[in-house]
Amino acid sequence: MVSENKTLNKVYTAKNHQQLMDAYKEWATDYESDTVNRFGYVAHVASAEALDKVLQDKEAAILDAGCGTGLVGEELVRRGYTAIDALDYSREMLEEARRKNIYRRHLQADLSKPLDFEENTYDAVVCAGTFTYGHVKAHAFDELVRITRPGGIICFTIREGAYEDYGYRQRMIELEQQQAWELLGMENADYLKNEGITCKMCTYQVTG
Numbered sequence: 001m002v003s004e005n006k007t008l009n010k011v012y013t014a015k016n017h018q019q020l021m022d023a024y025k026e027w028a029t030d031y032e033s034d035t036v037n038r039f040g041y042v043a044h045v046a047s048a049e050a051l052d053k054v055l056q057d058k059e060a061a062i063l064d065a066g067c068g069t070g071l072v073g074e075e076l077v078r079r080g081y082t083a084i085d086a087l088d089y090s091r092e093m094l095e096e097a098r099r100k101n102i103y104r105r106h107l108q109a110d111l112s113k114p115l116d117f118e119e120n121t122y123d124a125v126v127c128a129g130t131f132t133y134g135h136v137k138a139h140a141f142d143e144l145v146r147i148t149r150p151g152g153i154i155c156f157t158i159r160e161g162a163y164e165d166y167g168y169r170q171r172m173i174e175l176e177q178q179q180a181w182e183l184l185g186m187e188n189a190d191y192l193k194n195e196g197i198t199c200k201m202c203t204y205q206v207t208g
């Protein structure tokens, strides 16, 4: 991965979880102005749109997994959704999300580990910008499937490049073969527009 931007590089080249969390700790207050205004980040809009396309119920229980500062939550609220929970491992990013007063709950948790939720807790899970270099690995899909009810929706972005290289594609196909989820849509979409970087915008339905 090549980026000339130092902030992005720090996040994308973190060698371990601690380095990644340190990078987000430093970035939390400037994250939105950097990512949206400077780099042209649009994955939060694409993710909310993708979910809204298939989700009918505005009261659906939605988990914003890897919520960061709450950009996706804002987009969902704008579209009328009222029951959104926020989850992120970075205390500082989660704190920014909490300030927005748009989420029901704010949970600090690691998406790479088993999550402290019952099976079928959510009608939908949305995860923007988090399946990428050095962040959350492909096995995290399994937990997202477990906590989403049968018939529920999982929408996520995968940064270009990381899709093939980081085992995401393989695990997505395996879960289809195991009939854990069914692909509703996968499109190439803008990700960091000003950097010319795209993503896969994926929508799955959990099978029962």
Ligand SMILES: C[S@@+](CC[C@H](N)C(=O)[O-])C[C@H]1O[C@@H](n2cnc3c(N)ncnc32)[C@H](O)[C@@H]1O
Binding pocket: 020, 024, 043, 044, 065, 066, 067, 068, 069, 070, 071, 072, 087, 088, 089, 090, 093, 109, 110, 111, 112, 127, 128, 129, 130, 135, 136
């Ligand atoms: C690029 S940001 C995206 C944030 C938000 N979804 C958005 O669209 O603006 C990635 C987020 O994933 C979080 N993250 C990275 N690894 C994580 C993990 N293992 N568990 C939970 N959150 C994680 C980071 O703390 C960060 O807030």
